[in-house]
Amino acid sequence: MESNNLNDNRNKFNRRSFLKNVGAAGLASVLASGTVQGGPNEPNAPAKSQGLKFPKVPRRKLGKTGVDVPCLSLGCNRLDNQIILRSALKWGINYWDTANSYVGGESELNIGKFLSKSPELRKDLFIVSKASGAWKASTPQAVVDEVEKRLQTSLERMNTTYIDMYYGVHGLSEPAQLTDQLKQWVIKTKKRGVIRFFGFSTHTNMAQNLSAAAKLGWIDAVMASYNFRLMQDNEIQAGIEACHKAGVAVIAMKTLGIRTDHKVETEEDKKIVGRFLQRGFTPTQANIKAVLADERISSACVGVNNVADMTSNAAAAIDKTELSQEDTTALKEYAQATCSGYCAGCAHICNSTLPSVPYISDIMRYLMYYNGYGDRNGARELFAQIPANIRNRLLSTDYSTAEARCPQQLPITRLVAEAVTKLA
Numbered sequence: 001m002e003s004n005n006l007n008d009n010r011n012k013f014n015r016r017s018f019l020k021n022v023g024a025a026g027l028a029s030v031l032a033s034g035t036v037q038g039g040p041n042e043p044n045a046p047a048k049s050q051g052l053k054f055p056k057v058p059r060r061k062l063g064k065t066g067v068d069v070p071c072l073s074l075g076c077n078r079l080d081n082q083i084i085l086r087s088a089l090k091w092g093i094n095y096w097d098t099a100n101s102y103v104g105g106e107s108e109l110n111i112g113k114f115l116s117k118s119p120e121l122r123k124d125l126f127i128v129s130k131a132s133g134a135w136k137a138s139t140p141q142a143v144v145d146e147v148e149k150r151l152q153t154s155l156e157r158m159n160t161t162y163i164d165m166y167y168g169v170h171g172l173s174e175p176a177q178l179t180d181q182l183k184q185w186v187i188k189t190k191k192r193g194v195i196r197f198f199g200f201s202t203h204t205n206m207a208q209n210l211s212a213a214a215k216l217g218w219i220d221a222v223m224a225s226y227n228f229r230l231m232q233d234n235e236i237q238a239g240i241e242a243c244h245k246a247g248v249a250v251i252a253m254k255t256l257g258i259r260t261d262h263k264v265e266t267e268e269d270k271k272i273v274g275r276f277l278q279r280g281f282t283p284t285q286a287n288i289k290a291v292l293a294d295e296r297i298s299s300a301c302v303g304v305n306n307v308a309d310m311t312s313n314a315a316a317a318i319d320k321t322e323l324s325q326e327d328t329t330a331l332k333e334y335a336q337a338t339c340s341g342y343c344a345g346c347a348h349i350c351n352s353t354l355p356s357v358p359y360i361s362d363i364m365r366y367l368m369y370y371n372g373y374g375d376r377n378g379a380r381e382l383f384a385q386i387p388a389n390i391r392n393r394l395l396s397t398d399y400s401t402a403e404a405r406c407p408q409q410l411p412i413t414r415l416v417a418e419a420v421t422k423l424a
């Protein structure tokens with residue numbers, strides 16, 4: 001049995017073995033309170049705080065920016081409480097990723113509340129935000145004006161005079177959105193000292209967008225969907241390699257590869273869960289490890305719902321146990337067996353088939369937020385932003401050609417109908 005097997009560790013754990021065993025999911029929850037329980041070597045010791053010094057998540061270079069960041073970053077997309085922020089810092093997770101739109105602005109306000117209470121900690125944080133929706137403006141100059149407006153709102157909400165990394169396009173779908181007007185704004189805004197670094201996030205057409213970023217020379221980082229599923233895609237691999245060579249940092253998001261139809265538990269799900277529990281990991285921990293095995297990724301950003309999640313994720317990043325070749329193969333086989341439940345974001349394929357409904361990839365993602373993240377309100381808000389004339393014809397559209405061309409073999413007709421039922 002593996003040295004970090006969960007059941008073994010429950011019996012063997014003591015303070016000395018903490019670093020060795022911290023990857024096990026059960027231990028992670030023991031540590032959530034910073035409390036060490038008495039073990040077999042100290043059977044009568046009550047559970048009490050030992051002033052445990054928390055190990056820190058390893059750090060990696062952020063492209064050629066000259067700064068380093070924790071290899072696990074905190075996604076604040078569902079976060080509106082202070083406890084998780086403080087818990088993240090215990091593990092050295094000082095990279096906090098938010099956006100103008102997250103939790104209707106409450107995510108940024110939450111960070112602002114933290115900084116109003118602890119302004120001295122601002123210098124220790126690497127704060128990331130995004131200009132949600134600014135790209136929808138009608139002209140390149142109007143986009144820049146919207147980006148500036150959102151930046152000012154974010155600074156005010158977060159009680160800070162600067163943002164470390166600003167993703168000026170939140171959800172870049174094509175390189176053409178990286179206009180010269182935006183480039184000029186970036187140069188001026190960096191000089192004003194309001195943003196330190198600039199980039200974009202992308203969850204559609206990632207391969208093309210990563211490759212474009214590598215060539216531009218004014219993009220510091222790309223936050224792109226990347227997980228055990230997407231790492232099988234050769235074009236995405238080429239995009240990441242190009243960024244890596246150009247010194248453009250790549251931050252992984254959608255790190256866990258959660259499916260659109262997440263609630264469906266298949267035999268493959270049961271098999272993969274059983275496998276990793278035997279190895280001493282939760283599947284979530286294994287998915288984080290799979291992404292972090294790629295040294296070109298500066299940080300894997302993962303959203304959490306509670307301190308236990310935070311702790312378990314930190315444990316996965318700190319634990320030095322590597323996935324075996326068999327583990328990697330099992331993940332690859334699982335990805336293949338469940339591919340029809342995961343939209344890979346290759347929107348150029350379905351959009352070219354159905355130019356009148358250029359939202360299929362988005363709808364699949366919103367359904368994933370609903371089913372997989374349990375973020376019902378957020379998913380409904382995003383769905384409501386699809387133009388009404390397109391929403392109204394979703395159920396009467398013929399998706400058969402798109403289904404035939406979809407490399408993931410998604411049952412698009414069924415999933416769109418499910419999305420309309422749940423999100424409209």
Ligand code: SF4
Pocket residue numbers: 342343344345346347348349350351360361364405406407408409410412
């Ligand atoms: S629905 Fe299929 S073709 Fe369209 S983005 Fe998703 S995986 Fe790609």
